[in-house]
Amino acid sequence: MKIKQTWLVSILFISNALCAQTPLQKRLQTAFARLQTDEQCKYGAVSLTVLDAKTGELVFGGNPDMGLAPGSTLKTVTSITAFNVLGKDFQFQTQLGYSGAITADGTLNGDVVIKGGGDPTLGSWRYANTKDNVVLNTMVAALKKAGIKKINGRVIGDNGAYNGQSIPDGWIWQDLGTYYGAGIAGLCWRENQFDILLRTGSVGTPVGIAGTNPETNYLQYKSELTNGAAKTGDQAYPYLPAFNSKVMYLRGTYAIDQTKKRVGAAIPDPAYDAALRLTDTLKHIGIQVSGEPQSSIMLAEKNQAVPANATGLITILSPNLSKIVYWLNQKSINLYAEQLLATISLKMGKTATAADGVAVVKSFWEQKGIDKRSMNIFDGSGLSPEDRITTSTMARILQSASSQPWFGDFYESLPVYNDMKMKSGSINSVQAYAGFQTHEGRQLCFAIMVNNYSGTGSAIREKMFRLLNELK
Known part of the structure; x- marks a missing residue:
């Protein structure tokens, strides 16, 4: 009898719940x-x-x-x-400054330092004020205003407080070289990505590499990518092996009917890339830079530190949060x-x-x-x-x-x-x-x-x- 009563109560409860x-x-x-x-x-x-x-x-x-x-x-x-x-209204801050001193003839005996504050939009094409040419021109204008006409030193990209782990735990190997698998950095640049341009052909043949945008001649590329059948999509994956390799591999397939003819890849050291772009821009307008661009990661590998006590020139603010x-x-x-x-x-x-x-x-x-x-x-x-x-x-x-x-x-x-x-x-x-x-x-x-x-x-x-x- 007790079992029947329990069963009856359960049925009534469910019925009432459904009715409710x-x-x-x-x-x-x-x-x-x-x-x-x-x-x-x-x-x-x-x-x-x-x-x-x-x-x-x-x-x-x-x-x-x-x-x-x-x-x-x-x-x-x-x-x-x-x-x-x-x-x-939070905004990231990127600091441009220099170490050393500027002589009367405009020679900086020291280094130009771009100190990142974690801004993911620096150099991004998504906002008018963050585009790479706008940021570079802003930096050049600040250096000119300081009277710098020649740099007897280097341009250094500094990751600041973001020198730790750049890739979250759990990310898979296949994603790490892709544009959407780019790691974090204190000094980001162009959303830490670039394009590898492809030279396609007939199904089953190798896909060639026609170059990169922007030019990244500090990396080497090896294509193990093949042309896939139509409608099989973009199954191309860039791989950058560990231990600071400079060789990036392309693997997978790329459908012959794909029109973009490019694959997005992750910049391995965005701070270096930012320093390189500023160095090239300065040289292009006639401001000589004696040293090669560096990043805080590269300096750390040599047991060197980013120069301390940099004199501030300008703070570049990101769009608000x-x-x-x-x-x-x-x-x-x-x-x-x-x-x-x-x-x-x-x-x-x-x-x-x-x-x-x-x-x-x-x-x-x-x-x-x-x-x-x-x-x-x-x-x-x-x-x-x-x-x-x-x-x-x-x-x-x-x-x-x-x-x-x-x-x-x-x-x-x-x-x-x-x-x-x-x-x-x-x-x-x-x-x-x-x-x-x-x-x-x-x-x-x-x-x-x-x-x-x-x-x-x-x-x-x-x-x-x-x-x-x-x-x-």
Whole structure:
């Protein structure tokens, strides 16, 4: 009799819970069950959390506490943390100065030092004031104003406080030479990337290297890349072996119908590249530089230090954080996310490394009531396939942003997919979205992740959109 009573109570409880559901919750439950049982998700994992963006009330939770790989949706966590810790008007600073003294005839007996402050936009083409020619002309003007007509020394690119680990733990070897796998640096330059220009041919034949943009003759290139069949896409990967090798390899395939004929690659030492570009610019306008350009990394390898007590000439400011976050999320720029993670770490008194940055992020949200165990992450961009976070935690972090004075800037940074403002994330067999949607006058925030799906990415995205359409 007791067993029957327990069974009856359970049935009544479930029945009452179902009856208590709103029409939206019922539709979400049906749509979530349909996605979870889809053939593409047979061996996968699906999670969805929907919250009221104003109150934080749980609207729907399907496996909300399951830790899954978020891909680039993790950038929303990094962005929101940066807004909280750094402030929307934060600007990076790059210092130009010199050591030694300037003689009466305008000769600098010393070195010109470009000291980086972690600015990922220095030399970037995305903003009018950060373009490489604008930055170089600004530096040249400052040197001329100081009366420097000749440099008996070198131009040095200094990474400043960012001399630690440049690549987050968990990033895979295949990504490290690519433009999207560029490591952090105290002195970034042109988003730490350049293009390798390709000379294509017929299917199965080797792809040649036609040059680079900009010219990087301090590296050597070996192509093991082959021309792939039409519609097989860009499967080319640059590899720069460890131990300071100067030889970059291209491997994989590149479809013959690809039109761009180039592959984006990571600059191994951006501080050196910045010093090289300034040196070349000075020589071009007739200011002689006797020494070869150097970086703080190169000097450290020789057991030498960057000259101390440099006389300051000019401070170059980055765009403010709101504008940086805009492009970070619009174009999913991994470098911007990792530089912000390192900067958050410095701001909180730690080192400029991904590991310390992650620890700071976890601690920050733990103080806001979020269990740090729900964030088993290794970077700020989501490029690491080992990253795990719950949709519940991601949705709660999104919800926390909605009441902040800078929310409009963050919201504007989110791309539009499926006519919804949301950040996407995709790596191997992972598809995720996180963002906001207004439903019947009520603003909702959500995070949805599918891991280990089979089949095509386009098919799983269509099915995820079908579920998210219930929020419209």
